[in-house]
Amino acid sequence: xxxxxxxxxxxxVQEAETVTLSCTYDTSESNYYLFWYKQPxxxxxxxxxxxxxxxxxxxxxxxxxxxxxxxxxxxxxKISDSQLGDTAMYFCxxxxxxxxxxxxxxxxxxILRVKS
Amino acid sequence: xxxxxQNPRYLITVTGKKLTVTCSQNMNHEYMSWYRQDPGLGLxxxxxxxxxxxxxxxxxxxxxxxxxxxKRNFPLILESPSPNQTSLYFCASSxxxxxxxxxxFGPGTRLLVL
Numbered sequence: 001x002x003x004x005x006x007x008x009x010x011x012x013v014q015e016a017e018t019v020t021l022s023c024t025y026d027t028s029e030s031n032y033y034l035f036w037y038k039q040p041x042x043x044x045x046x047x048x049x050x051x052x053x054x055x056x057x058x059x060x061x062x063x064x065x066x067x068x069x070x071x072x073x074x075x076x077x078k079i080s081d082s083q084l085g086d087t088a089m090y091f092c093x094x095x096x097x098x099x100x101x102x103x104x105x106x107x108x109x110x111i112l113r114v115k116s
Numbered sequence: 117x118x119x120x121x122q123n124p125r126y127l128i129t130v131t132g133k134k135l136t137v138t139c140s141q142n143m144n145h146e147y148m149s150w151y152r153q154d155p156g157l158g159l160x161x162x163x164x165x166x167x168x169x170x171x172x173x174x175x176x177x178x179x180x181x182x183x184x185x186x187k188r189n190f191p192l193i194l195e196s197p198s199p200n201q202t203s204l205y206f207c208a209s210s211x212x213x214x215x216x217x218x219x220x221f222g223p224g225t226r227l228l229v230l
Contacts, residue, residue: 097216102219
């Protein structure tokens, strides 16, 4: 079974600082997809960033970037210039492909608190 | 506005009383899915649908039913709810059923079964 591990249950960071959230996964597949979703107190699930495993270049979206290490099966999220609105639960998720129902397998989440 | 909607948003019920949580998307998305979120477990897939009349089980399908008679709707049915189905439920959809498509989530339905 595919598993996703987020080893940091909670983290905090000062406003304007940089923080990195960790994620590791276990798979024997060579082609797959990785995602980070943000869940603010409203409970809405919001896509932060997406990475395709066959692409070596790390994905970036404004202040959000990933460090994708395929051999190490690691997919960390870096948030630069942290803002109060970044306070949320962050979920790392793994997806194989259509033949597996496009199922997202989620980690347990990391609560991030941005302090002023 | 492009969105996935769920109703109701909050529901308290009693054991054994059948209920339906509706999910609708206005984006002409092909793929739809249901997840449940429990503390410490993240989200887990219940059922998914690749297209109209095509549904299949996810990781935790026991106690749930779904149907996909129209492209836009994907209701989740609990025939005889039990307290262990108390959870936060999310419906999600993606444009196509191809591999790796980004799934967009509804606002969630919080269910309490007494």
